[in-house]
Structures are given as C-alpha cells and as structure tokens.
Amino acid sequence: MMKTSMKRLDLIVNISIVSMAIVLIIALVNRFVSPEKSAGTGDSVTSVKLPLEGVDWARNRRTLILALTVDCSYCQESAAFYETVSDQLRRTGNGQFMAVFPNWSKAGEEYLKQLGISASEIRHEPFNLIGVTGTPTLILVSDAGIVMNKWVGKLRPDQEAEVLDRLQLGGDLVAQISRRPPVEAGIPADLIEPASLKQEVDLGGGLIVVDTRSREEFAQGHIPSSRNIPVDELEVRAINELPRSGGVVIYCDTPDEDTSRFASLILSEQKFGRVLVLHGGLMGWRKAGLPVTTR
Amino acid sequence: MRRAGIILSLCVFPWFIILSGSREVDSRSLKTIRITETSMRRLATKVVMPEFPQEARKRGASGVSVAELEVDEQGDVSEVRVLEAPHESIKAAVVDAVRQWKFRRSTIGGEPVRVRSKLTFYYVNNGRKARVKNPRSAEQYGSFQVKE
Numbered sequence: 001m002m003k004t005s006m007k008r009l010d011l012i013v014n015i016s017i018v019s020m021a022i023v024l025i026i027a028l029v030n031r032f033v034s035p036e037k038s039a040g041t042g043d044s045v046t047s048v049k050l051p052l053e054g055v056d057w058a059r060n061r062r063t064l065i066l067a068l069t070v071d072c073s074y075c076q077e078s079a080a081f082y083e084t085v086s087d088q089l090r091r092t093g094n095g096q097f098m099a100v101f102p103n104w105s106k107a108g109e110e111y112l113k114q115l116g117i118s119a120s121e122i123r124h125e126p127f128n129l130i131g132v133t134g135t136p137t138l139i140l141v142s143d144a145g146i147v148m149n150k151w152v153g154k155l156r157p158d159q160e161a162e163v164l165d166r167l168q169l170g171g172d173l174v175a176q177i178s179r180r181p182p183v184e185a186g187i188p189a190d191l192i193e194p195a196s197l198k199q200e201v202d203l204g205g206g207l208i209v210v211d212t213r214s215r216e217e218f219a220q221g222h223i224p225s226s227r228n229i230p231v232d233e234l235e236v237r238a239i240n241e242l243p244r245s246g247g248v249v250i251y252c253d254t255p256d257e258d259t260s261r262f263a264s265l266i267l268s269e270q271k272f273g274r275v276l277v278l279h280g281g282l283m284g285w286r287k288a289g290l291p292v293t294t295r
Numbered sequence: 296m297r298r299a300g301i302i303l304s305l306c307v308f309p310w311f312i313i314l315s316g317s318r319e320v321d322s323r324s325l326k327t328i329r330i331t332e333t334s335m336r337r338l339a340t341k342v343v344m345p346e347f348p349q350e351a352r353k354r355g356a357s358g359v360s361v362a363e364l365e366v367d368e369q370g371d372v373s374e375v376r377v378l379e380a381p382h383e384s385i386k387a388a389v390v391d392a393v394r395q396w397k398f399r400r401s402t403i404g405g406e407p408v409r410v411r412s413k414l415t416f417y418y419v420n421n422g423r424k425a426r427v428k429n430p431r432s433a434e435q436y437g438s439f440q441v442k443e
Contacts, residue, residue, distance in 0.1 A: 068335065084326075088406075091406070101420045215378060215379065232331070232413070233332070233361060233413060235331060235332070235333060236331075236332045236333065236415050236430050237359065237415060237430065238428075239431055240359075240415075240417065240431055241359065
C-alpha cells in the first residue's frame with residue numbers, strides 16, 4: 001500500500017517537473033524566438049540604399065534614424081515618444097536608434113541627454129545626403145540599408161502607432177498610443193479674429209465657442225459663453241455635444257494655435273461644417289481687450 | 296512518503312520564489328501609457344453602466360460625466376476619478392460602475408503596461424424618463440483611422 005502511494009507520488013512529481021520544464025521552454029521560445037511579422041511590400045518608400053558611410057546595417061534588423069536639430073521645438077515636444085521608442089528598441093533588441101544632426105556639435109549629445117533619448121549612435125551628416133527636408137524626421141531603414149518608411153514633422157498618435165508597428169514594438173497597444181494631448185504643428189485652419197468673434201457672438205449667430213484647455217485652466221478664466229471640452233475628450237464628445245451645422249470656434253492657449261488647429265482637424269474629420277480657430281487663442285482675445293470670465 | 300514530500304517541495308518552492316520575485320520586479324518597473332477613450336473602450340471585456348441615482352433624478356440632473364481611470368497590468372481598474380458630473384451623487388455611481396469594468400491586458404513590445412484613459416457617460420433626464428447612455432461612436436465619421 002505504502003509502496004503504491006510512493007510510486008504515485010513519484011509519478012506526480014515527475015509529471016510536475018516535466019510540465020514545468022515545458023512551460024519554461026514555451027515561455028523562453030515566446031520571449032526570444034517569436035516569429036517576425038513580415039513587412040508588407042507596400043512599405044518601401046524607396047529602394048535606394050542610404051548613403052551613410054561606416055554603418056553596418058546588417059547588425060540590426062531595423063535602424064530608426066531621428067534627424068533633428070538642437071533648436072527644433074517640435075523635436076522637443078516629441079521627446080517623450082522618441083524616449084519610449086529608443087528605450088523599447090534597446091530593451092527588446094528589435095533594432096537600433098540613431099540620431100543624426102546636420103553639423104558637428106557637442107551640444108547635440110547634451111541635447112539628447114537632456115531630452116532623455118538614448119541613441120546607440122549619434123552622427124553628424126548633411127541632411128540632404130539622407131533626404132531630410134525638415135525636422136524632426138524619422139527614417140526607418142532595413143538591415144540592407146534601404147529606407148522603408150519616412151515620417152516628417154511632429155507625429156499624430158496614429159502615426160506614432162505606425163512607427164511602433166513597423167518596429168514591432170506595439171503589441172496590443174500598437175494603434176492606441178496617445179501619450180499626451182495630440183497636437184500637430186502647421187495644420188491649416190480657418191482663423192477668426194477676436195474682434196470678429198465677439199461681434200458674431202453678440203449678434204447671436206449660433207456660433208458655439210469651445211475652450212480646448214484643461215478644466216483647471218478653464219476655471220481660471222475663459223471667454224464668456226464658451227464651453228469647455230478638453231482636447232483629449234473632443235474626439236468622443238464633439239459629435240455628442242456640438243451641432244454639426246451652425247459653426248464652431250475653437251480656442252486654446254498654445255503657441256500658433258497648435259491645439260486648436262489639431263482640434264479643428266478632429267471636427268473636420270467628423271464632418272462638422274464650419275470650423276474656425278480663434279487667431280492668437282485666449283491670449284489674442286485678452287490682448288484685444290476683450291473680457292474673460294470665471295463663471 | 297517523506298522523500299516524495301521533500302522532492303515536491305524542492306521542485307515547487309524555487310519556482311514559486313522565482314516567479315513571485317520576477318512579478319514583483321515587473322510591477323515596479325511598469326510604464327503607464329495614456330490612450331484615447333475610443334481605444335480604451337475597444338479593450339473593455341466587461342462593461343457596467345453607471346446607475347442614475349434617485350437623488351439626481353429628483354433634482355432633474357442631466358449632462359455629461361467624465362471619469363479618468365487607470366487599468367493595471369492584469370486589466371483591472373486600479374484607480375478612478377470623476378472629473379465632471381452633473382450631480383454629486385452621480386460621481387459615486389460612476390466610480391462604482393467603472394471599478395467593475397475589465398479590460399484586456401496591454402503590452403508594448405511584450406512588456407505589460409498600465410493604461411490611463413477617460414470614459415464619458417451621458418445622463419439624460421427629460422423629467423419623465425431618466426437614463427444613462429454611452430457616447431455615440433466617432434468612428435462612423437472617420438476620425439482617427441486606427442489600425443487593429
């Protein structure tokens with residue numbers, strides 16, 4: 001009887017050891033030998049090899065090049081995203097992150113450190129050599145040195161997701177990253193001057209004025225009769241709360257109305273008819289001597 | 296019998312210690328990612344609608360309620376804060392409901408991450424009928440064409 005129980009226990013122990021070994025092997029295989037997603041053929045933007053001397057492209061499956069300058073404000077504003085990408089590339093080994101400045105300067109290295117971006121290599125190359133026309137530019141290069149993708153300027157959340165996707169860093173969140181309120185530079189928008197807005201509101205023409213700043217900022221002072229929808233809530237709330245005909249005026253307090261311009265893009269994509277951006281934002285309104293309220 | 300017990304202990308406990316230790320290290324170094332409400336709702340596996348409290352109904356409260364939440368690496372809601380609500384009692388109702396939501400686990404590059412986002416609810420009260428609605432989806436209007 002005793003012997004039989006011992007045998008059974010031994011068997012259970014053996015089975016446990018074998019199953020644990022199997023689980024461990026599966027975990028290791030998943031972590032280190034997971035199959036690479038095949039890149040679509042439509043990914044390539046050019047089949048020209050990037051003419052950077054002394055780079056062994058084959059050492060990495062992918063190389064992500066960030067072309068930037070130390071005085072580029074959009075580079076600074078995108079620093080959090082570059083930090084995430086460089087960090088993930090280093091941790092996963094999916095590729096290397098290279099920073100390229102147009103001129104040699106020690107300030108470049110210090111600038112990257114200050115932004116928290118860890119580049120495996122920093123180079124100084126003429127931008128026309130690598131086809132860069134503006135900063136920041138991200139260039140994804142294959143292990144053969146061929147440019148696969150290029151993203152110019154400050155990226156929208158869906159473009160950031162695309163970068164992560166191409167680098168196979170996305171996982172479940174590949175299309176869902178938005179680490180900060182989305183702001184894109186240079187989006188064209190129809191502007192309205194503060195005085196004209198005041199006149200239109202006073203005439204009661206049905207214009208809805210939307211303040212896209214945070215609730216806290218709104219509480220500290222806003223344009224009378226405006227309503228507060230923070231920019232990161234606009235995508236969901238606009239179609240539920242704002243009339244799509246009649247006109248919407250958006251304002252913020254970011255330089256060059258960047259947040260409002262992005263907000264106007266959201267509304268235009270949602271088929272809002274007349275979308276205007278307040279020229280100069282709240283600061284422009286104040287400068288024009290127009291009133292603000294905290295009520 | 297004793298021998299088997301010893302062998303079993305020797306096999307199981309080291310794994311237990313290793314696995315629990317590594318989990319502790321992971322949860323300490325987790326990143327928090329902010330995502331849009333549309334994306335957050337896509338990750339939801341269990342949705343509980345907030346109630347319309349009697350007190351708020353009686354007072355004719357209606358309007359939008361926005362909650363900010365954080366979801367841990369297991370897909371459970373770890374933090375909820377109501378940013379806006381048409382009545383004080385609605386805040387508690389929203390917190391109660393959102394705490395029960397469950398989400399798919401999220402990872403970046405295979406690493407688990409915490410996720411922060413917002414959830415919007417509309418309290419509709421026309422005097423006779425009071426109800427809570429989810430926002431209409433913006434996707435039908437082509438905003439943010441994200442890939443699955």
